[in-house]
Amino acid sequence: MAQLVISGKELIRLLEKLGFEVIRINGSHHRVRHPDGRVTSVPVHKNEDLPKGLVRKIIREDLDMDFEEFIVFARENG
Numbered sequence: 773m774a775q776l777v778i779s780g781k782e783l784i785r786l787l788e789k790l791g792f793e794v795i796r797i798n799g800s801h802h803r804v805r806h807p808d809g810r811v812t813s814v815p816v817h818k819n820e821d822l823p824k825g826l827v828r829k830i831i832r833e834d835l836d837m838d839f840e841e842f843i844v845f846a847r848e849n850g
């Protein structure tokens with residue numbers, strides 16, 4: 773299984789390419805929303821990598837995407 777090491781800032785950039793828009797920033801947490809109603813929150817702490825469990829949760833539950841599909845997207849657009 774592929775690994776994805778990514779910072780919050782990089783994840784926000786990829787989410788924007790998927791059509792998400794930052795709707796609110798509260799401290800270090802960026803709230804993003806897709807036009808179809810999907811919403812998630814991404815912590816952006818300096819340029820630190822996000823915990824792998826959090827990244828998987830965001831991809832699977834909030835984005836409703838397959839993890840491997842997102843990895844391919846990230847490599848093509850990163």
